[in-house]
Amino acid sequence: MKRFPVHGRGATGRHVLAFTVRHWSRQPVRLAIITAAMLASTLADVLMPVYSGRLIDAVAGGAAVAAPAWHSALAAFSVPIALALVAIAMRHIAVIGLNDLLLKMMSDVANEAFYHVQRFSTDWHANSFAGSTVRKITRGMWALDPLNSTILVALFPSFIILVGSTALLGWHWPVMGVIFACGSLIYLAFSISLSLSYVAPAASLANQWDTKLGGALADAVSCNAVVKGFGAEVREDQRLENIMTKWRHRARRSWVRGTIVDSTQGVTLVALRVAVVGYALLLWSHGQATPGEIAYVLTSFIVLKGYLRDAGMHVRTVQRSVNDMEELVAIHNQQLDVADRPEAKPIRITTGRIDFENVHFRYANHPLPIYSQCSLSIEAGERVGLVGPSGSGKSTFVKLIQRLYDLSGGRILIDGQDVSEVTQESLRSQIAIVQQEPILFHRSLAENIAYGRPGASQAEIEQAARLASAHDFIAPLPKGYGTLVGERG
Incomplete structure (x- = not known):
């Protein structure tokens, strides 16, 4: 699998998105179902304003007792309901597919990260906090949920709505189509550029301190016996508080920047509303638009505004998710320091020289x-x-x-x-070794004893315990060799 060179603190946003696309390519059929269903659902939303305008024209064009007016109104009323049901059904299919896609991706990503971490060199492990490593993996794994959900069922529909609404409005009134297209593109470009250049750097720094916080917590908890031995609880409290303070300041800066971007996006949407509604009123004043067509324009703008407002939030969600995944992707892209050679074969021990x-x-x-x-x-x-x-x-x-x-x-x-x-x-x-410090898995005594020989029988496990003078205190335990032990026994 292709690897990206990793320098400095971690992977870049480009690496994260490329990493995500690689995992999409492993599930092409599921991805195709999701995109097709979301396309159908979104197209139904695009057509809704058209029939809302027709309903207004049908009501304004004749009395309810007139058969043609009634039939036109009934058709304009029925079609949106059918479209709404289609949109719900298609979105349901898309979300079910997305759930399966996400669960498979999250499992693969976590398993592959664990595979890499297990095979990193002793130097890497000696210089890495276990708590920080776990935090990088779990934070990145869970960031896959908002990242994929946002791209596939939020931003993708927003793009379809933008293109569809612009095309339909431009077909009726070219200038209105240009206003919609330009206003929407300016809004999206503005949102993306601010998120990447203004919010993302602060979020990355906050994540680095979040990782340090996880490492500090794990370090103090795993060495609690030493802390108690020296009566250093207050000292450790202060150390954690210092790290927490730095994390809090950096997280606050990231959140404040996000709030500023949100307010700026709101002002941009107000400007777009002025342009759209103002031009629609101008068309009406010159007799170039019926009340139904004005309703169609206003409904289209309301739909588009909702998608654009959500798109602004979705862009920030993607940006946060990408930041959360940077350190996980860096783990995936990091080369193994000590790796088996391609032609490596199992060793054959005869005498042991x-x-x-x-x-x-x-x-x-x-x-x-x-x-x-x-x-x-x-x-x-x-x-x-x-x-x-x-x-x-x-x-x-x-x-x-x-x-x-x-x-x-x-x-x-x-x-x-x-x-x-x-x-x-x-x-x-083939090598038996007694570590300098006691290390036990949080598993049963039998599993720990048999770790070097997974297929060992119960009799072999008990014989090993007798040789280590451990059988006599294990056997009387309520669960015997099934007794769970902690990290340090």
């Missing part, structure tokens, strides 16, 4: 290497202890064998196989 051949390694942005021209061999079955001060590379040694980092030079072999040329999953599944 490990060889370091002229290994050179240093951490990113670190001036000095941890290993330089390091060569050694560990025979199968041999026990090796690594001794040294903190930061000397003991943990790094094991991480390089697991290929959690790629080397700057040299290679590491296991049974003669370069670890950079085999699949990471097969490599790490």
